[in-house]
Amino acid sequence: MAIADQLNPDYAKVLTTGDSYTGGEFFFEEKTNLLRDIPDIEEEFDDDEAPESLQEAVRSFLLVCAVAEAEEALVNRSMLIQASQYRDRHDIYAEWVQGLISSWQALVADNESTTRESFEMTWKDLSKTWPDIPTFEELWSHLEDVCGDVRLVVVNSGGEEVDWGAKRFWILVGGQKLDRGFTVEGLVTTYMPRPKALTPDTLQQRARFFGYRRSYATGIRIYLQPEVRIAYGEYVKDEGVLHRALREHSGRPLSEWRRSFLLSGGMKQLVRSNVIGRSTVNLDFKEGWVQQRNLPKTSTQSSSNLELAEAFMWELGGELKDVRQVLPESRFKDERMNRPITTFAAGRNSEDVVRFLLSLSVEGNDHLTVTAICAWLSSLPEEQEVDVVFIDSLDSQSQTGRTASGLATNVFTGRSPAKVGSEDISKLTYTGDRSVHAGNPTLHVRAFKVTDAPFSAPESDRVVWFAVWVPSDHRKNVVLEVLP
Structure with a gap:
């Protein structure tokens, strides 16, 4: 915001987030074991079959929902698939996920061995960060009902609205509409096959998994492309420098603060060009x-x-x-x-x-x-x-x-x-x-x-x-x- 702008603040104070907040430092410095890579080999888009990493992510989400079912917890649990800026791909991801859930519901009902083994492997992965997760046998017994209770919604300009009170378990598929101003209740699983954002503000806004989620963080899984994971890690470090600079300037007029920002991860621009009101230079x-x-x-x-x-x-x-x-x-x-x-x-x-x-x-x-x-x-x-x-x-x-x-x-x-x-x-x-x-x-x-x-x-x-x-x-x- 330009110094001459009447909305320019007189001072800035860095607020603490509270003990239950999970943000950048939590995921990309403290709890990196909650992160999972989307392998480079899956970057080539192929609409014939759901990528293995997506299948794993959906299994992880369904098991977290099974925990809520087993514990009779009246809470929302949701999965977010940040698919693409292109709407046709939203439909492809939705078809993949709906097909997986429908087939798994029938296979779980039949106690099919291959499906059981794949879910048990995912359960073992969850147990690495969730020591008191219920036994696999208990969760397996609830999976058929969970598959029938999950509501899948495509979130874009032509998609449905989300009524969080109508269902407990949700899978949201979308792109740019999910980037800004969209709250996702009870988000536990994020699948983001999108490439790295070109500006830090867009990168940060895509992080819907930031929030007050520490009470159930042990079941969170975040699937990212490797370059996106690196970019978030660098962003967290750069953000820490900014916060330190503001704290050091505390008590003095903000108009006297010379703005300086670090951009890591190959980013060239601070924000989208249409939202900045200051004259800046990149070195x-x-x-x-x-x-x-x-x-x-x-x-x-x-x-x-x-x-x-x-x-x-x-x-x-x-x-x-x-x-x-x-x-x-x-x-x-x-x-x-x-x-x-x-x-x-x-x-x-x-x-x-x-x-x-x-x-x-x-x-x-x-x-x-x-x-x-x-x-x-x-x-x-x-x-x-x-x-x-x-x-x-x-x-x-x-x-x-x-x-x-x-x-x-x-x-x-x-x-x-x-x-x-x-x-x-x-x-x-x-x-x-x-x-x-x-x-x-x-x-x-x-x-x-x-x-x-x-x-x-x-x-x-x-x-x-x-x-x-x-x-x-x-x-x-x-x-x-x-x-x-």
Whole structure:
């Protein structure tokens, strides 16, 4: 919502959900044993036969209903099949499920052995998370009645309405109408063969299985495609960062909060474009390196940045080592003559790096870059360390000079000689600046002699520049609000 909007809130408070709530953290961090994969091999849609994972999901639901029947519990139990955005597929899924239930009802009545074995296998799976589930024999005795009592409804613009008081057991099949504003009573089984949503708001809204369900969570099963399961797990982590940022801002006007959001799981956009009222920009951390692009405007800014960098280097002095003593010879090499030593401080606290970056005077889009880097660093687990590298120990005497436009494009000294193959480092004298990192996120700080700086020497001879390496398992998008 735009700051100027009269509905923009004055403050925000993060509310606790209560002990009985089951949300993202519950399912994707605490109780991942309630999740089941829809195998990739079933992604190819075939309307001839119901996928095995769907059959398992329906069996699981029917057994949960049998528990309610055995215990004479007057509660709703429901299964949600988030089939597709295409209505013709809703009908196919409905036909599959109705066919399964009808055939199983007859087979259960005949005590058919193969059907009995398949239900008993599903019962054993439920018992892994539901220690006090009734015996299989007891549930089997109720399954014929349960199959006759289940009501199946297709939920779309032309489908039926759901009267929760009319029946206890429901199976709902649909797509977009189930995404938003639809409450599903007593939801225990979710089957979602749909691919990953493109925006976090849609991903979250599809999670009808979030809710106050802890009292019967042991019987819940959620069937997802693997990429969707990963996306929900990443979303939960990103949401935690947002909540932490709001809690830290507590007590101050919301208009002063610079919005920043992390997007994991390959998502590029924060929300659907027609619902956002703010100007935002996406910064992609997926290329490995994120770097400063602009010169400071004044000699005072340049001098201040140099003092801050030297103070940071002095602060880390006892921990700094020659990079050649830190990185393995199998991937790093520097045999250049008459070059200052590049120093490496391993395992720093990310807060130290955030503090340093926020203290720098930067220009243009570098404000967004610094904010994005700091938001990302603040999202890392507390135990995640960051390495700090001072290229050439902030020395620039051996440099012939660089232009501002050249630095905006690339700050890295490349491999030498450049023509040597990428795997053959034995013939190299230097593997290049981009190789100066280990496994941790890494900050590079260096000084450049800038030939066309808008200020003169000595400030133009040592202009501080930064770059940050993002390990592949931490690469995200960061969405930032652009303030007027």
